[in-house]
Amino acid sequence: MHWAVAIPFMVCYTTALILVIVYNPDPARPFRHVVSWTHRISGLCLFVLPAFNFARHWRDASLHLRNVGQVWKWSWDDAKWLFLIGPASMNPKITLPWQGKFNAGEKINFMVLSSTYPIYVCTGLLIWFGASPYLSWLVHFSLAVVATPLLLGHVFMATVNPDTRPGLRGMITGFVDREWARHHYHLWYVEHFEASRDVVARALPVTRPGVAAPPPRPRPAMSQEAPRRHDRPIPLVPPAAWPTSAPPGRGAFSSLAASSRAR
Numbered sequence: 001m002h003w004a005v006a007i008p009f010m011v012c013y014t015t016a017l018i019l020v021i022v023y024n025p026d027p028a029r030p031f032r033h034v035v036s037w038t039h040r041i042s043g044l045c046l047f048v049l050p051a052f053n054f055a056r057h058w059r060d061a062s063l064h065l066r067n068v069g070q071v072w073k074w075s076w077d078d079a080k081w082l083f084l085i086g087p088a089s090m091n092p093k094i095t096l097p098w099q100g101k102f103n104a105g106e107k108i109n110f111m112v113l114s115s116t117y118p119i120y121v122c123t124g125l126l127i128w129f130g131a132s133p134y135l136s137w138l139v140h141f142s143l144a145v146v147a148t149p150l151l152l153g154h155v156f157m158a159t160v161n162p163d164t165r166p167g168l169r170g171m172i173t174g175f176v177d178r179e180w181a182r183h184h185y186h187l188w189y190v191e192h193f194e195a196s197r198d199v200v201a202r203a204l205p206v207t208r209p210g211v212a213a214p215p216p217r218p219r220p221a222m223s224q225e226a227p228r229r230h231d232r233p234i235p236l237v238p239p240a241a242w243p244t245s246a247p248p249g250r251g252a253f254s255s256l257a258a259s260s261r262a263r
Contacts, residue, residue, distance in 0.1 A: 001050060001053050001054070001064065002171055003171070004049035004050045004052075004053045005046065005049075005050055005113075007045075007049075008042045008043070008045035008046040008049060009046055011038065011039075011042035011045075012039055012042045012043055012046060012120075013144065013147075013151065015035050015036075015038050015039035015042065016039055016144060018035050019032075019035055019036065019039065020141075022035075023035065040124075040128060043120075043121070043124045046117075046120070046121065047121050067101070067102075068114070070100060070101055070102060071102055071106075071107045071110045071111060071114075072107075072111065074104075074107070077097035077098065077099070078097075078099075078103075078104040078107065079104070080096075080097045081096055081097050081099060081103060081104040081105075082104045082105070082108075084096055084097075085104075085105065098186040098187045099184065099185055099186065099187060099188075100185060100187040100188045100191075101185055101188040102185075103184070103185070105153075105157075108150070109150050109153075109154055112146070112147065112150055113147075113150075116143045116146070116147065119139065119143060120140065120143060123136040123137075123139050123140040123143075124136075124140060127140060158171075164184070166180045167180075167184070
């Protein structure tokens, strides 16, 4: 879903920049129609690709809706994070509040994008078909100006800043480093990993001194032709023993679904 929005948006932004800087002063320059149609087609993809992705993976609709709900849910820790992120980038002794799946900066970026997304599409269609072209272009262009610092900051944090750049691996491979996730999204990490581990630990039978453990449940007989299951319990590894390096070709930390399957 992220790539379905990011790629056409970047193409739209780049082609719009070329149209404004190169072709607005001199519309007679060559290849203007190529750039203009590329901008229009990428604008359509900005609507079609996310819709297609949503329909194709409709089973994940609840996940997307839950993410949207988390973005629009704010706390005092989010406000503190916004207030301290500037000083903390210059002074490593300043500690930022723990964040959930999205930090306050990512929430603002998503809120602005989701609020202006339908306006981009509508004003683009109005410009294309000549309905109030000047007013539509003015709104369209103003939204692009507002999005510019957010876009540049987002790209900088994902590709240049060494502290946040490891997150780009998750967008490409689906995996990020476990310790990095624990540090940057601590509340989310605790909720989905440490909390679930505690639930499993509480579900295990507890024996007291002098009290015999309950007998194991009888297992159904298995035919010789049926494949045998691996019934050995998976030990709960303490956090200190978790690996910090990734196996070849994969990160050390998988998504929640993969972690759940492992359990």
